[in-house]
Amino acid sequence: MLDFLSNNKIRAFLFQTFSVVVLIYIGYHGIDNLFFNIERLGIRSGFDFLNNRAGFDIAEYLIAYTPDSTNLQAFYVGLLNTIVVSIVGIVFASIIGLTVGIARLSNNWLIAKLATVYIELFRNIPILLQILFWYNLALIALPAARHSTDFFNLVFLNLRGIYFPSPVAESGFYWVIVAFIVGLFLSFFIKRFFKQKHYLTGIKQPTFFYHILSIVVLPLSVYFLLDSPMHFEMPVFLGFNFEGGASFSIEFLALSLALSIYTATYIAEAIRAGIESVDKGQKEAALALGLSKAQMFKLVLLPQALRVAIPPIINQYLNLVKNSSLAAAIGYADLVSVFAGTVLNQVGQAIEIILMTMAVYLTLSIFISLILNIINHRMRIIGLNE
Amino acid sequence: MSTFKFQSSKQPPKLQMGVIDWTMKNLFSSKLNIALSFGAFYLLYLIIPPLLDWLIFSADFTQKSNAECTKEAACWSFIRAKIDFFMYGLYPSEYYWRVNLLLLITLIFMLIAIVLKNHIYKNRGILLMLSIYPFIAFLLLYGSETFAIKIIQTHQWGGLMLTLVVASVGIVASFPIGVFLALGRQSKMKIIKVLSISYIEFIRGIPLITILFMASVMLPLFFTEGVNLDKLIRALIGITLFQSAYIAEIIRGGLQAIPKGQYEAADALGLSFTQKMALIILPQAIKASIPNLVGASIALFKDTTLVLIIGIFDMLAIAELATSDPQWLGRKTEGLVFVAIVTWIILYSMSRYSKKLELRFKR
Structure with a gap:
């Protein structure tokens, strides 16, 4: 049955x-x-609270924000701060990671060992602990606002943050940006033109000079033709702290320092694994073909090493974006601490707020994996597995 | 007549390098390397002496009070005074023995597992220990009224003990869920597959901290009125949900490494799906993924520090809390450095172990 x-x-x-x-x-x-x-x-439900007055202050904002702004604006402020700290972290983590990864394979014993120590030290300490440590250290070591350390009277550092002159665009500056974009396009076409020429005739010409001309010299000449349509606003010490200019808070500095130091260890390992994955025969064959060492590195070693290294590196970028949410622990105004922290405490609508926060991170990570897929697709070995 | 004359053999070429040779070869082999070496020496000179001075030479190891310590160097008497706090949190001191006893039992169980290595009762023995261990741990750490063991509420737990509890519960509880999710992802059943994939990708796309926030503020709203889950339990649920998605991806990697022939052979033998999985496929898949599982455990151990954000006092939170004692103001650096050293030792040994396993499995 x-x-x-x-x-x-x-x-x-x-x-x-x-x-x-x-x-x-x-x-x-x-x-x-x-x-x-x-x-x-x-508890109320629905997304009406987004249009209500936020009523609290945020220390760092890139778009206009006052306590009279809405919760939605607070959300955008947090989101932008998350993105900014992620981008800064990614840039510095990549630079440190690349340096340390190559240093680890150096034939200089001391350099290789230093790189190993760096990796083993910072990889095995939880990121949150590192964030708290750098934040704590900065608060202890840096001087009060009144006794700020200054660099050439332009940049000031104290325990609240770093203050530097901010560029202020004047009316004509718009044209400089236009010139820069035109320059970028121009440089793209120059590259295509010379590549095509190389392809058809076999003649290879250095193009560096033309690129500089179009990307740097063109916008600069427009800038000076328009009589420098930009000035700098200086930070000025007033009463308790600096006013004017631009600044990064100490929370931001501690967070981005910790994120880049920590993520760099993983990037370094990925780069090392990538370089080591290239067979020794490839190097020898390239040299036997008469390529110079630089050509061997650029044309043979690097493309193959990157194919192995880039996917884990992009995954680390994703991790960095997610780890930036630990800002909540030191009070940097990122998405989690502003929105899932302060706004949630005031409004109490946990469901909507947590879901929105999750949705943002999900979107960011889908976006990053999309980039990864595109890169993987472009770097695949053509003819293999097809 | 020429006779053979014995000739003494030549000296073998030198295999060992002298100090000078070694330095020339490894530090000063080219102009670039000379510059780099000196740069590195200078960097070390900048970092190492002040660091050692702060950590050891000018530091205080005796039992001075905060005021007697200098501001310029570490005051380890702070750690000495607070060591119990770092280890057990607010756990009542007259019951420390219960935690210690559990630690002892854990070590004994591990020892038994090692001794049983090649014994025929190995699997049964380990299974038995694994099944009684949670009860022992619960009785000792939390207590029970029926057995007249005094109950210690979880908000009194803290320190290294709590860190270890959170990490081990997370590692153990997420494993079975992860295995099921991995099987679900591989499944031919469309709905199961879609559900598993969405769960795994959703969890992997969001930071742990949002899951912890969810567990601490959102989860209570889903329970019937009156059901009030403990804060620690909620955090543990969050961590387990988080970790299981990562375990699932690791097991999936292991499953993919299994040749198709194994599945076909199991089918040909007439095994049912459960038998096929439990007896043929999973043992191999899990074995293949052991190094990565250790890697995931390391990551989880690091992530347990995040519970401090939702107000659970793991060792890192204790470091923050201990300095709020007016007697020990301004000694946060010492606390953080101490926690860093302890976690570093644990994590470094775990990562060495995983490297060793990886090498063993490669052979």
Whole structure:
């Protein structure tokens, strides 16, 4: 009678139906409880709170923000801060990671050992501990605002942050940007033109000079033709702290320092693994073909090493973006600490806020994996696995 | 007549390098290397002496009070005074023995597992220990009224003990869920597959801290009124949910490494799906993924520090808390450095172990 159970298709159908029913039951129960609890605790629901007045101050903002702004604006401020600290972290982590990764393979014993020590030291300490450590160290070591350390009276460093002159664009500056974009396009076409020429005639010409001309000299000449449409606003010490100019808070500095130092260890290892993955025969063959050492590195070693190294490196970028959420521990105004922290405490609508925060990180990571897929696709060995 | 004359053999070429040779070869082999070496020496000169001075030479190891210590160097008497706090948190001191006893039992169990290595009862023995261990741990750490063991509420737990509890519960509890998710992802059943993939990718796309926030502020709203899960339990649920997605991806890697022939052979033998998985596929897949599983455990151990953000006092949170004692103001650096040293030792040995395993599995 129960013979039909031996049929795989029927079993699969029954099993899946069962799982779905269980999930729906749990979901229904949870949501039922949720509505009951929301009513019982008098929590409002819906996304209306986004348009309400935020009523709290944020230390660092890139878009206009005052306590009178809405919660939605606070959300954008946090999101932008997350993105800024992530980009800064990614840039510095890449620079440090590349240096340390190459240093680890150096034939200089001391340099190689130093790189190893760096990696083993910072990789095995939790990132949150590092963030707290650098923050704590900065607070101890840096002078108070009144006794700021200054560099040429332009840049000031104290325990609140680093203050530097900010460029202020005047009316004509718009044209300089236009010139820069035109320069970029120009440089792109120059590259294509010479590549085509190399392809057809075999003549290779250095193009560096033309690129400089189009990207740097063109915008600069427009800038000076328009009589320098930009000035710098200096930070000035007023009463308690610096006003004017641009600044980064000490929280930002500590966070980006810790993130880049920590992530750099993983990037260094990825780069080392990439370089080591290239077979020795490849190097020898390239040299035997008469390529110079620099050509061997650029044309043979690097492309193959990068194919191995880039996927883990991009994964590390993703981790860095996620780790930037630890800003909450030192109070840097990132998405989690502004939105899932302060706004949540004021509004109390946990469901909407946590889901929105998760959605942002999910979008960021899908975006980064998309980039990874595109790069993987472009770097694949053509003809292999096809 | 020429006779054979014995000739003494020549000296073998030198295999060992002298100090000078070694330095010339490894430090000063080219102009660039000379510059780099001197640069590195200068860097070390800048970092090492002040660091050692702060850590050891000018530091205080006796039992001075905060005021007697200098501001310029470490005051390790702070750690000495607070060591119990760092290890056990607010756990009542008259019950420290319960934690210590659990540690002892853990070590004994590990020893038994090692002794049983090639014994026929190995698997049964380990299974038995694994099944009774959680109860012992619960009774000793938390307590029970029926057995007249005084209950210590979880908000009193803290320090290294809590760190270890969170990490080990996370590692152990996420494993079975991870295995099921990995199987689900590989499954031919469309709905199961889609559910598994969405779960795994969702969790992997968001930071742990948002999951912890969810567990601490959102989760209670989903329970029936009156059901009030402990804060630590909620954090543990969050960590387990998080870790299981990563374990699933690792096991999937292991599953992919298994040749198709194994599946086909199991089918040909007439094994059911459960038998096939439990007896043929999973043992091999799990074995292949052991190095990565250790790697994931290392990552989880590092991530446990995040519980401090939702107000659970692991060792890092204790370092922050201990300096709020007015007697020991301004000694946060010492606390953080101490925690860093302890976690570094644990994590470094774990990562060495995983490297060793990796080498062993490569052969």
